[in-house]
Amino acid sequence: QVQLVESGGGLVQAGGSLRLSCAASGRPLSSYVTMGWFRQAPGLEREFVAAITRSGYTEYLDSVQGRFTVSRDNAKNMVYLQMNSLKPEDTADYYCAASYVSSYRNGASYVYWGQGTQVTVSS
DSSP: OOEEEEEOOEEEETTOOEEEEEEEESSOGGGOSEEEEEEEOTTSOOEEEEEEETTOOEEEOGGGTTTEEEEEEGGGTEEEEEEOSOOGGGOEEEEEEEESSSOOSOGGGOOEEOOOEEEEEEO
């Protein structure tokens, strides 16, 4: 069955870095037009963070542009989110998601979701 599993979250000080990983199974990663990252902070709504298409096109939330980098390795069925210069406001549960269409920022476009990995950034 299709499964997405995130890893790499943890506790880091402001200004530090983390790399999140998303392992896809059940279908080849290359079968997904778009792979996205979303996050949800305690008490807040889910928001789009980053996405990458099968052809390598990327989009980012304005507040993470220049700090975060999304990438994918189809041969390893892995998606990554490199997070640098982390800020306390980046604290959230981060989710990996898969889509068959070229629509990046709308969560409703994604059909598969991981269970999330927690990122906590201390000041």
